[in-house]
Amino acid sequence: MQSSPRINLKTLAEHLGLSITTVSRALKDGPEVKPETVARVKQAAAALGYQPDAGGVYLRTGRTMKICSVFFAPEVTDYGDAGFLAQVDGVSRTLEGDNYNLIVLAQTASQSPLDTVRRVFQQRLADGVIFSRTMPMDERVRFCLEYKFPFVSFGRTELQTSHAFVDHDDEGGVYDAVIKLAGEGHRRIALFNPTGGLTYAGLRLRGYQRALAEVGLPWDPSLLVSADLSVWASQAALLALLQRDRGVSAILCANQLSMFGAMEAALEHGMDPTRDGLRIVGFGGMPFRMPFEQGVTYYYQPQRRDGEELARHMLALLAGSAPESLQTVLPYQRIDDLQRFRLELREQAAGSV
Amino acid sequence: MQSSPRINLKTLAEHLGLSITTVSRALKDGPEVKPETVARVKQAAAALGYQPDAGGVYLRTGRTMKICSVFFAPEVTDYGDAGFLAQVDGVSRTLEGDNYNLIVLAQTASQSPLDTVRRVFQQRLADGVIFSRTMPMDERVRFCLEYKFPFVSFGRTELQTSHAFVDHDDEGGVYDAVIKLAGEGHRRIALFNPTGGLTYAGLRLRGYQRALAEVGLPWDPSLLVSADLSVWASQAALLALLQRDRGVSAILCANQLSMFGAMEAALEHGMDPTRDGLRIVGFGGMPFRMPFEQGVTYYYQPQRRDGEELARHMLALLAGSAPESLQTVLPYQRIDDLQRFRLELREQAAGSV
DNA sequence: CGCACAATTCAAAACGTTTCGATTAACCTG
């Protein structure tokens, strides 16, 4: 158990009086090796604590056994997105089973999204990449397709070539929300959408317009508000809306941060959510405690599951599955009573521990 | 700009009519290469988009150019810790300047903290490791010291051998809070501490007791409440406290999640923060909007800066600096008016963009 | 006994990089 000379195939082979070739093959149950020898090698490897050197394996095989997930850092500017961590946890946990490790690369505001992906590819930082904030004509998707670099996007594109993705059914969620709100008598329903040309913003708009048409409400562009996906930006944009349009009685937010922004805007505008009957609809993962919770509807998706699905797709891709078969659109779960929902999650968590 | 043959030193050398040696040296400004040649090589490298292959570099130099940050996944169970992302952002951004990449390894509940660090070391996943949740006799610190593996702990230890760390001045923060609260007339001040034997829990207790002694208040063990660092656990523990002890007028929380827990507990107990004059003291990063904000004092530390400091220490360590010189204890900033503080941060952020 | 054939094992090459030591060319000194 001496530690100075690091255990590698060579030391292991010398120690056993075998060749490097045989040891290497024995460790992966090569059929050319005598079963007896296999057992002997494996025992010695375990005893000496041999671990294959990742660099050596890569150089020979071209496989890094790493997957990269891109983390969009500018979103951290104010409250950050705790849900991303749950996703990371899901990805990490799923990859672990197949001996893959996760690299998280922070994408700063200064570099373009494509730069980050290109770097992963060119420096061979990982065998595949996972990214979000997907756009209809996403350049990262194009890049990966061109160089045949395995990837799973969190969000769909409108590109011809099909590829692996995981996405939320935002069109369906928004559609459902508008139908319900209209049923309750709401006439002026605002839609908040993130800027940046993300695919799901378009899908949300489609669901919105489809529902409006169905219930016979007019499509009023002034009810569509766009801003950055942060508390402050959405707050400012929605405050402006409330100030210029007294008829708005419901706001469809994009994620938790913009929901916080909507609530702050309502309070800043002097509204009392209970008295004024303002309805706020949010979308996202595990809901934080909010400034107020009356009149709030929440469309929920567990983000750890997103991560698990992303990782499963990635592993399947690397194992040779066709991208067409690796496309998931996950439905939202509608929550009307947040308090009760939290209690449920709490019991659920307590039960699993 | 042909894409099929990957650009490596060999192709680059052939393209320039130079040897691999010269090209390699030119790219790192080796003094043995004619300045003119250096320029020529660099230009060609840029034009062809040459990026050194991470695996090749590692195999030769033994440097992975990666740093691993361990992410404690069980904390995600409910609200997650958005602050960790800010830290990740800080680490990542700082490493980037020195061409290091960040690996985030999720530590699941099933594996011991030591396992994760050991894996990083044995598989040579990274050149160094950063971890938190440090304990006085931390086994990970012991391990890294024994194998001379570079590390920076977020949190101090009580081990003899000195090592690099970054920590918050929790003792000072708690001390300051108790002094102020006592000055306002509070007599029964509760201290919430996380379970798990973390170093900073002990430091908090020390600051608490020191302040009590100084202002002449008795040390009452029943005012010390311990539970997991989650909303639910802290909520349950603090609710129990409020129910059994009617005299408690202030609660010192540990992080944002336990502060949420304290507020939920107070509300569940039927308290009106304004009317009942309950003071809640929180510690942590960027403060979320909370269920109520009257009577709240917040001790703030920007977590992105934590990450930057951790990364700076790591880089210095790898450059050969003595660990003794890489020990930081950061003071908290006391915030009495959260609303105003958020506005300040907002303007600050707006100014920097 | 000679030959083919299977069962084991091995030597060597390759991946991309850095670096030691050697080589060449050019320049200076006496």
Add this chain to the structure above:
DNA sequence: CAGGTTAATCGAAACGTTTTGAATTGTGCG
């Protein structure tokens, strides 16, 4: 111009692994 010094470049080895092709044994059959 011989001999020495410097500047610039190059060839080759090494890192740890997998894999191709070859070598060594043992066995069965004619």
